[in-house]
Amino acid sequence: xxxxxxxxxxxxxxxxxxxxxxxxxxxxxxxxxxxxxxxxxxxxxxxxxxxxxxxxxxxxxxxxxxxxxxxxxxxxxxxxxxxxxxxxxxxxxxxxxxxxxxxxxxxxxxxxxxx
Ligand code: HEC
Numbered sequence: 001x002x003x004x005x006x007x008x009x010x011x012x013x014x015x016x017x018x019x020x021x022x023x024x025x026x027x028x029x030x031x032x033x034x035x036x037x038x039x040x041x042x043x044x045x046x047x048x049x050x051x052x053x054x055x056x057x058x059x060x061x062x063x064x065x066x067x068x069x070x071x072x073x074x075x076x077x078x079x080x081x082x083x084x085x086x087x088x089x090x091x092x093x094x095x096x097x098x099x100x101x102x103x104x105x106x107x108x109x110x111x112x113x114x115x
Contacts, residue, residue, distance in 0.1 A: 026105075027102075027105045027106075027108075027109055028109075030098065030102055030105065030106065031106065031109050034094065034097070034098070034106075035106070037049055038050055038053070038055065038091070039055065039058060042059060042113065043057065043058035043059045043110065043113035044057045044058070044059055045057055045058070052087070053087055053088065053089045053090065054084060054085050054086075054087035054089065055089075058110055058113050059113040059114055059115050060115065061114070061115065064111070064114045067110075069107055069111070072107045072110050072111075073103060073104075073107050075091065076094050076098075076103050076106050076107065077093065077094065077095045077103060078093050078095065079091045079092045079093035079094065094106075
């Protein structure tokens with residue numbers, strides 16, 4: 001059964017004991033509009049774009065440990081173009097597209113993707 005995203009997120013938040021204050025509908029909408037095409041709703045990157053770019057899984061414990069809030073924020077603010085494991089990866093800069101508080105909400109959202 002496919003649960004609505006909201007339910008899934010509440011369940012995730014409940015499951016990990018997170019106080020999930022930032023999953024308001026606007027944050028979800030922003031993530032879906034700007035990020036999910038590549039990263040997927042769940043951050044696992046199992047999208048067409050994600051496969052092309054050798055996308056990692058943002059929800060694993062290892063990823064969540066490696067990426068500090070500062071690193072996550074820098075990636076969203078500045079974007080990048082690079083080659084990793086023989087694949088070209090590209091993410092645009094969102095500095096001029098999202099307000100600072102929206103960027104902070106995206107950082108919190110990425111954190112909330114933890115399994
Ligand atoms: C055009 C596709 C695309 C879009 C849209 C996109 N990303 Fe990414 N993002 C990538 C790729 C590719 C990577 C590298 C993944 C890897 O190496 O495993 C990445 C990596 C990241 C990282 C980790 C930084 C790093 O150096 O690996 C974060 C955090 C992130 N994205 C958050 C976001 C957020 C939040 C949004 C929406 C505001 C977003 N991304 C939109 C393609 C995208």
